[in-house]
């Protein structure tokens with residue numbers, strides 16, 4: 001979510017999210033706030049990519065992460081993020097003294113998933129969390145008289161109805177229809193019925209939720225938006241809801257203002273790489289380098305004749321002396 005003042009907030013960061021965000025070419029220094037609805041891979045699986053790639057690509061401050069507690073401490077956001085940092089221990093160690101690693105740190109804000117509460121209140125932006133299912137929360141963001149509600153994974157519940165009142169944009173999950181789950185994923189009828197109606201939100205139920213909330217604009221997301229699934233999702237939603245609606249897909253954008261809400265598609269370069277840096281990196285100290293073991297260093301080929309000229313050229317071009325390092 002990007003506010004009119006440029007402030008940015010990430011709600012859920014499932015697998016593949018970082019590639020999509022990088023394609024938008026937003027400097028990672030501005031992508032430092034992540035609000036996780038719950039700890040399913042399709043909702044937070046790319047947090048490690050933002051942690052590492054964001055740190056390399058110019059976020060020189062800790063990655064700030066908000067997320068729910070779990071039924072047990074080891075199932076909560078803090079345990080998950082601390083484990084992620086441990087997972088990247090080698091990654092970070094190898095970068096010491098090579099690149100600016102100030103961004104390889106986290107600031108974790110864990111909160112009780114069973115409570116309705118304000119979890120963020122800065123610069124006139126108020127973000128609330130409220131229960132969805134056990135260990136899973138939904139969020140609302142209010143700023144400048146506008147309100148967006150984001151459900152993450154949830155079955156229809158009373159907290160969403162209450163917290164989505166007066167929402168300009170209400171984003172709620174909407175699963176594909178049960179017959180299509182059986183056809184497309186070869187689910188057993190029992191599994192399709194259970195997952196499609198009790199664990200997740202069936203399209204008919206999504207429509208009923210939106211009829212109760214009556215947002216300025218409703219967004220159905222989280223279903224496989226394919227040519228063979230979309231017609232039945234739309235038909236089922238329309239059996240219970242007739243208000244403004246988007247069937248979300250990747251790279252869809254909503255411009256929300258007092259005047260109106262406009263659905264658009266992002267235009268981006270699929271082949272883009274890392275976004276430009278917002279700030280210059282700080283110089284690092286060679287002293288911090290871990291270096292290589294004698295056995296591995298002994299295997300290095302002597303390339304001094306071709307590498308040393310690179311240092312000479314850089315020295316000449318930049319008017320400073322760069323010496324070919326011994327390690």
Ligand SMILES: [Zn+2]
Pocket residue numbers: 040042043152153222
């Ligand atoms: Zn999900």
